[in-house]
Amino acid sequence: MVTVHDVARAAGVSISTVSRALTMPERVAAPTRDRVTAAARELGYRPNRAASVLRAGRAGAIGLVVPDLANPYFAAIAKGAQARARERGLGLFVVDSDEDPDLETEAVAGLAPQTDGIVLCSPRAVERSVEALEGRPVVLVNHEVDGLPSVVADHGAGMLRALEHLRALGHRRVAYVGGPERSWSDGRRRTGLRAAAVRLGDVELVELGPHRPQVAGGHAAADLVLASGATAVVTFNDLVAVGLVERVRVRGLDVPGDLSVVGCDDAYVAELLAPPLTTLRTDLRSAGRAAVDHLAARAGRSGHDLGDAAVVLPVELVVRGSTAPPRPTLHDDPDDDAVPTEDT
Amino acid sequence: MVTVHDVARAAGVSISTVSRALTMPERVAAPTRDRVTAAARELGYRPNRAASVLRAGRAGAIGLVVPDLANPYFAAIAKGAQARARERGLGLFVVDSDEDPDLETEAVAGLAPQTDGIVLCSPRAVERSVEALEGRPVVLVNHEVDGLPSVVADHGAGMLRALEHLRALGHRRVAYVGGPERSWSDGRRRTGLRAAAVRLGDVELVELGPHRPQVAGGHAAADLVLASGATAVVTFNDLVAVGLVERVRVRGLDVPGDLSVVGCDDAYVAELLAPPLTTLRTDLRSAGRAAVDHLAARAGRSGHDLGDAAVVLPVELVVRGSTAPPRPTLHDDPDDDAVPTEDT
DNA sequence: AGGTACGATGCAAACGTTCGCATCCACTCG
DNA sequence: CGAGTGGATGCGAACGTTTGCATCGTACCT
Numbered sequence: 001m002v003t004v005h006d007v008a009r010a011a012g013v014s015i016s017t018v019s020r021a022l023t024m025p026e027r028v029a030a031p032t033r034d035r036v037t038a039a040a041r042e043l044g045y046r047p048n049r050a051a052s053v054l055r056a057g058r059a060g061a062i063g064l065v066v067p068d069l070a071n072p073y074f075a076a077i078a079k080g081a082q083a084r085a086r087e088r089g090l091g092l093f094v095v096d097s098d099e100d101p102d103l104e105t106e107a108v109a110g111l112a113p114q115t116d117g118i119v120l121c122s123p124r125a126v127e128r129s130v131e132a133l134e135g136r137p138v139v140l141v142n143h144e145v146d147g148l149p150s151v152v153a154d155h156g157a158g159m160l161r162a163l164e165h166l167r168a169l170g171h172r173r174v175a176y177v178g179g180p181e182r183s184w185s186d187g188r189r190r191t192g193l194r195a196a197a198v199r200l201g202d203v204e205l206v207e208l209g210p211h212r213p214q215v216a217g218g219h220a221a222a223d224l225v226l227a228s229g230a231t232a233v234v235t236f237n238d239l240v241a242v243g244l245v246e247r248v249r250v251r252g253l254d255v256p257g258d259l260s261v262v263g264c265d266d267a268y269v270a271e272l273l274a275p276p277l278t279t280l281r282t283d284l285r286s287a288g289r290a291a292v293d294h295l296a297a298r299a300g301r302s303g304h305d306l307g308d309a310a311v312v313l314p315v316e317l318v319v320r321g322s323t324a325p326p327r328p329t330l331h332d333d334p335d336d337d338a339v340p341t342e343d344t
Numbered sequence: 345m346v347t348v349h350d351v352a353r354a355a356g357v358s359i360s361t362v363s364r365a366l367t368m369p370e371r372v373a374a375p376t377r378d379r380v381t382a383a384a385r386e387l388g389y390r391p392n393r394a395a396s397v398l399r400a401g402r403a404g405a406i407g408l409v410v411p412d413l414a415n416p417y418f419a420a421i422a423k424g425a426q427a428r429a430r431e432r433g434l435g436l437f438v439v440d441s442d443e444d445p446d447l448e449t450e451a452v453a454g455l456a457p458q459t460d461g462i463v464l465c466s467p468r469a470v471e472r473s474v475e476a477l478e479g480r481p482v483v484l485v486n487h488e489v490d491g492l493p494s495v496v497a498d499h500g501a502g503m504l505r506a507l508e509h510l511r512a513l514g515h516r517r518v519a520y521v522g523g524p525e526r527s528w529s530d531g532r533r534r535t536g537l538r539a540a541a542v543r544l545g546d547v548e549l550v551e552l553g554p555h556r557p558q559v560a561g562g563h564a565a566a567d568l569v570l571a572s573g574a575t576a577v578v579t580f581n582d583l584v585a586v587g588l589v590e591r592v593r594v595r596g597l598d599v600p601g602d603l604s605v606v607g608c609d610d611a612y613v614a615e616l617l618a619p620p621l622t623t624l625r626t627d628l629r630s631a632g633r634a635a636v637d638h639l640a641a642r643a644g645r646s647g648h649d650l651g652d653a654a655v656v657l658p659v660e661l662v663v664r665g666s667t668a669p670p671r672p673t674l675h676d677d678p679d680d681d682a683v684p685t686e687d688t
Numbered sequence: 689a690g691g692t693a694c695g696a697t698g699c700a701a702a703c704g705t706t707c708g709c710a711t712c713c714a715c716t717c718g
Numbered sequence: 719c720g721a722g723t724g725g726a727t728g729c730g731a732a733c734g735t736t737t738g739c740a741t742c743g744t745a746c747c748t
Binding site for chain 1: 397415436618
């Protein structure tokens with residue numbers, strides 16, 4: 001193993017100079033610096049991370065805690081976070097909490113001492129986990145807690161956009177198929193939809209759920225949606241939308257003919273379905289990147305002076321084949337009968 | 345931060361005893377050990393990983409290098425590896441090489457010094473990467489190299505199973521839509537299919553490709569498949585199958601009526617499609633687990649006495665709606681005309 | 689020309705752990 | 719009863735890096 005000593009000898013300087021030349025180049029005279037870097041490259045020197053950590057206190061690595069790595073949603077965040085961490089020369093410890101609050105807290109506790117900070121995605125036990133990290137910097141993704149930095153999608157804007165789209169198509173009664181009861185994003189989406197409905201004025205909202213955020217949840221919700229009289233539906237995520245569409249078809253009805261469907265997340269499947277799914281997309285990779293940036297910036301500062309700054313990522317409506325004007329009905333409210341001519 | 349010294353003071357022993365009590369319990373008298381562990385728990389002591397690494401040489405962490413974390417295939421492997429690493433008390437560094445051979449080698453080089461071993465998935469530059477890890481233990485996943493331990497799927501058996509299935513349905517001419525040229529698994533699948541065709545005797549194989557392992561690759565391959573006269577097709581992976589089905593439909597033909605399709609990997613989408621996709625499944629999480637186990641076992645041993653042991657994981661044929669008997673043809677080889685009555 | 693100031697570099701301590709070796713004690717055996 | 723034995727524990731060095739402080743030389747100012 002080649003150490004600072006070897007490089008120092010090769011460059012004809014002391015180990016302090018080697019260390020400085022590599023970690024704070026501006027504090028070393030240019031010619032010396034060049035000799036050192038040349039020697040280091042020549043010998044293939046790689047600083048021993050353990051030693052730096054031990055001495056300097058910074059770990060050169062950050063932690064990422066996600067509920068389920070196999071879920072493409074979190075995999076995308078992980079990919080973004082990993083890419084940015086690499087760009088910044090940081091290692092990335094990944095832990096999958098398997099949706100288990102205890103495991104999550106345990107993971108945070110284990111990660112905290114050996115990292116410079118933690119990215120905590122969609123936490124299942126925020127309070128306990130935040131406590132477990134004993135003051136270490138943290139960034140929440142897809143969750144907000146007062147006083148903690150976070151990266152979130154602009155669910156409110158997304159829901160408004162979805163509702164505007166449906167209203168423009170002529171829908172006046174829209175259902176929402178909610179996700180898990182304790183889900184933070186479900187809460188945000190509900191409030192976002194309510195606000196949007198109030199703002200648009202003439203769209204009625206039917207809230208359903210909670211439902212499991214899986215295909216099965218969509219199956220379960222479909223009949224409720226149909227019975228509700230809604231002509232369009234927004235679902236908690238794309239999988240629910242998939243299940244919903246399947247069940248609606250089984251009932252002999254058509255999507256988007258009899259029911260327009262808007263999913264959430266723009267999951268992998270969304271564009272592969274027939275019809276391809278209209279959905280709300282957030283750039284999850286950039287969410288991962290933003291979280292790492294946020295963390296790095298925070299680690300640079302003394303501590304909590306940035307406080308609860310929240311990065312809000314835009315949400316984009318991706319219009320595909322699963323939304324269309326409602327079928328004109330004869331027995332309904334005569335006001336809403338005609339195909340709409342007024343756009344926003 | 346609570347250190348061995350604190351624990352030692354609390355337990356009334358020396359720091360050496362604390363260290364021993366926690367890392368080699370059998371070398372410490374039971375009552376002492378109990379006092380130490382009690383004190384450690386009481387104070388919430390967590391050994392400083394950096395310090396142990398520095399002194400003891402073992403990192404307490406392993407590295408995982410994958411070409412694309414957002415690909416559910418690798419995400420599943422990562423999940424399995426992570427779970428097992430956690431069970432064994434190891435940290436897991438994850439690096440996404442973004443399909444870039446240089447980045448992969450770089451990642452391995454960076455990871456090697458700070459880990460106890462590396463799991464290298466579907467390497468894009470094996471030789472260089474193996475060289476970069478300078479003797480550090482490694483386990484290859486989804487790849488084989490003489491003299492290196494690996495975890496691979498039994499592609500041969502899988503292909504045989506797929507071909508048997510298609511033959512039992514009555515297919516006698518089967519196409520294979522290959523993946524990327526340099527893909528190891530593509531090679532294994534091709535040789536597996538050839539062997540299976542020889543073994544079954546009366547099935548003709550049409551090899552196509554290379555094609556991109558994406559939906560677009562399926563689009564590109566579809567017309568070739570139809571022109572080949574094959575009544576069934578096996579694709580490099582499920583995404584290719586998706587594209588293939590789409591294009592076949594555009595051509596006005598039906599799946600599985602006019603063409604039976606077998607995918608590979610049992611990706612997330614496979615069961616969501618209409619028709620759901622018949623595909624070959626490997627338990628990728630257990631692949632991740634096996635790789636970590638293999639690594640841990642190897643790290644325990646002196647070095648390379650286990651050598652090139654390869655863990656071969658079973659491949660299972662999941663029969664869904666995309667395969668069916670071929671449509672009886674009038675203008676074809678009269679021998680193959682009738683719906684088959686002979687199974688196996 | 690002498691004093692000052694500052695930039696560049698070297699020296700050495702410290703980070704928290706592990707482990708070879710030394711020490712100590714109790715027990716056993718001759 | 720004394721020497722030998724071995725198990726349990728303590729001592730202290732070492733791992734490779736970072737960094738506060740000291741030192742040295744040079745350049746600038748008066």
